[in-house]
Amino acid sequence: MFRNLRITVFIYYILTVAALMAILYYFTSITEVENTTLLLFTLLGLGLFAGAIISKLSIDPLFEHVTNLQNLSTETLHELNLPISTIKTNIHMLKKGLESEKDFKRIARIESACEMLQQRYNELDYMIKLQSSNITYEEFDLSELVKKRVEFLERIYPHIEFELQLSPHVIKNDKIGLSKVIDNLIDNAVKYSRDIHKISIRLQDHSLYIEDHGCGMDEVELIKIFDNYYQSNKNMKGFGIGLSMVKRFCDANAIALNFKSKPNVGTTVILKFKED
Known part of the structure; x- marks a missing residue:
């Protein structure tokens, strides 16, 4: 994706420079235009237009790519919340029927692992908010x-x-x-x-x-x-x-x-x- 994008931008840049040089040569050497101010404003306008096109070619695909990644991250994060909540709920229910000390230790380890997953969930959520500058002080x-x-x-x-x-x-x-x-x-x-x-x-x-x-x-x-x-x-x-x-x-x-x-x-x- 990005390789094709670089090639497209590079080709458009070369064509733009060539076109501007050709226009400049035509008006100065062939038609011998004396109004240089008008010529400069014309070239400036064409340069700005070409710059806008290059910016669009460069930024739009990147913006779409980043947006898709953010949407995927948000959706994945949302899907992770359900199994974590399910594990927590079932751990709480299992604790009520336990009597063996070994079983309590096993459940405690599962609970610690679940808390670590919850921590990773919170970190992912934080990173997404950080990328979108949605941080609360x-x-x-x-x-x-x-x-x-x-x-x-x-x-x-x-x-x-x-x-x-x-x-x-x-x-x-x-x-x-x-x-x-x-x-x-x-x-x-x-x-x-x-x-x-x-x-x-x-x-x-x-x-x-x-x-x-x-x-x-x-x-x-x-x-x-x-x-x-x-x-x-x-x-x-x-x-x-x-x-x-x-x-x-x-x-x-x-x-x-x-x-x-x-x-x-x-x-x-x-x-x-x-x-x-």
């Missing part, structure tokens, strides 16, 4: 948001001890996007922790600190962490795109993002929010 207590995200992640990582020191701090921001950022940073902290399964999170002085006691990074690794697909530890699962997304969100929302890390000691991520 609202006032909320950042400490409460952090608590909710930790409660969610505790069910996924029950072996991790979360130490929280949170003071109330009301901000106005993109709540859904910031939730994704916090989840990503805590998830990274968990993945890169070693034998000390403890994550310290504190909120003070307009700043959020997320500290792990894992493998840490040196100066060279710190420079590369925002590159897409970069992972300081190749044995870790994931695609290495999370921190680049975090960086884009922080830049777009005036949040200062800093890393402090030492090899074999751990890493501290600092999100500094602007003061109102």
